[in-house]
Amino acid sequence: MISMKNRIITLFGAVALVAAGCSKGTKVAPNNDATLEGQILVDFPANLANPNYLDIETKAGIMKDAITAFIATPTDANLKAAQDAWKNTRAAWESCEGYLFGPVEDFNYDPTMDTWPVNKVDLDAVLASSSALTVSDIDNLEFSLKGFHAIEYVIFGVGGSKKAAQVTDREKTYLASLTQSLYNTTKQLVNSWDPSQSGNFTVQVTTAGKGSARFAKRVDFFKALVGSMADICGEVADSKMHDPFAAQDSTLDESQFSHNSVTDFTNNIKGISNAYLSSYNGASGHSLSELVKSKNASLDAKLQTQMAAAVAAFSLLNGTTFEKAIYDNKDKVTQIQAAIHTLQATLEGDLTTFVETNIKD
């Protein structure tokens, strides 16, 4: 049992760490609401949303630079570096899918960056054509011709075996603009929450129930949060995993070119845990977990156990790609889906009831 004093020091330390770790800073103004609910409304954007989005931007910048380096020196090593940068950016992005609400949905940053499937017919036609491929041309393309999966298609190739020598000049031009366009979108996403920008969404959260246009009551924020946590469970288990599994067709698998699907799914579920703990990269603050624990410790324990179990379930695959697992490890795929469904049921049941019962204003 950690003493109250130590706990406060730990929390201060965590906040300081976050502030130090972010070059732009994510200092969120207090909201004059000393209740735990009020503190969560400050710490969620301060310790999770802002740092998570900033991390996506940073990593998208590294990916863009890696593509520039690859174009300058098109070696297999530089292609591998670009592929790794894609995976790193992807990890930060997939974890923010654990709480998809706010600008990421309102302004369609999600479909702009992460539409699936790619429109392969049109993408091949674009590459075969001589149409202009500047960043503004990319911005005008349909969602299914840009973003993570268009980049993935070009740098990994069908089957994931692309070599540097196979990347054409036209593909390089396309990649340069695709990665710049994606980076620009991540910047917009960061700005949309940045407390120093006018009209930012952080203020909508911190003032929930106290003047926020978006969340008339504080419970509206918590319901949006829990709803988004439950939604990603359904998205992973019943769509991303279910569709290729039920059809026994790995070409229906989302990150099929990079074979990154299992990592994608795992990070989605970790994102739920981040949302519950107001935590990113170890830094944490006042959280929904703390609120649940203060009134119903067994529910908090149940949720934490189920979140950990859903994340751990992916290790059943032992590194097998999802593209293979749907054929070779059917029982394990089913077990993972079951673990996610168990968590989803608690989020939609007990936790939703808890929020509706305990947060009245």
Added chain:
Amino acid sequence: MVLAVVVLVKCQKSAVFPEEQYDDRLSGGDETVFSATSTAFGNMFPGLTGYDIHVHQLGDAVFGQTFVTAPAPIHNGLGTIFNNTSCTNCHHNDGIGLPTAGELQSSLLMRISLPGEDAHGGPVPVPSYGVQLQDKAVFGKQPECKVNISYDYKTYSFADGETYELRSPTYTLSNLYTPISGSYLLSPRLAPPMFGLGLLEAVPESEITALQDANDANGDGIKGRANYVWDGATNSRKLGRFGWKANTASILSQVAGAFNQDMGITTSVMPVENSFGQAQYDGLKDDPELPDSLLNAVKFYAQTLGVPARRNTTDATIKRGLQLFVLAKCVNCHKQTLTTGVNIAMPAMSNQVIHPYTDMLLHDMGPGLADNRPDFLAGGRDWRTAALWGVGLFEIVNNPGYYLHDGRARTLTEAIMWHGGEASQSTAYFSNLPKSDRDAVLKFLKSL
């Protein structure tokens, strides 16, 4: 005179919500959902059970899915010409769309026709174009045109001097892929919200037609006529319920029509590509591109989205706003209560008292809103009374939210002040109210 007004108020007040009409928060009867967040329009009927839940979720997934050019392993059949690439790109968060055309997130489409009526009394297709303009195309194909929208801004005043601004749109076409000879009629249509449609479909035809008052027999200055339209899904003439001019008979026809016309995806209900006979036609023998299982899942999804509950109904200002809404005769068209028919096969939507704030009828809305393009029995100035349930959440679900058939209104005040024709008396009533009362009406609308 003072006495008369007081009596009138009292009398009207008691008619606001008779007790037998249940809880006025339950806009969708048993299928009301208690959500006021950005996902408030996307919740399934609470009454769904078993396999119905699975079908709803399947429809939800397809609704959110981006479609791609055929051939492809999944979600194929987009275009070749289209208005958008997924349902949700227009119906953002299952809500009202964005009034722009031709951009990635645009939700405004343009209907087109020649003057006159076709064999079924409907709009006459324009050769080489049909009855809807597809302003986007897959890579390498030419969109039919570009739709240009420009606004003219004018400032007006309420009786007390407070000003408001209205923007009047002008729509023009450019970049036509082939010339159109002679004159043609245009009608802009904004993607509407998706929830509550199954309940509106379940209201018996007799209940809707009983509300008609084509000759204004009751002398309230408000008429109201049903539209009767040709329903391609059943090859029969039916009561029109959906679309801004009640120009579509059923959710199935609406969904199949949207797949075909808005996205270029063929179904068993509409198996011919929207570009058939045109230069853009794909020539693939892959129709219908969307299997019946998925078409029906999306239809079922649209049928079973619950209605958000009203909020703060006991607030004194909101109650005052509702009284004024009644006194302004807004309710004479925006009918508060309808009852769905008994349906043993679908208990969730059977015999429900609902509060949609629509009579499902056509009304003359005056020259300001007119598109001057008839659609079956709907004339150029007629629009179907928009259901107002959920209208108070547009700002949250579709930040910032737009109103009316083409999204010209940016606020509820603008939407009210655009009303003309049969609604002129209500607009005048609102305009003459003191500011505190106008605000009460708006606060009431925000509670819907």
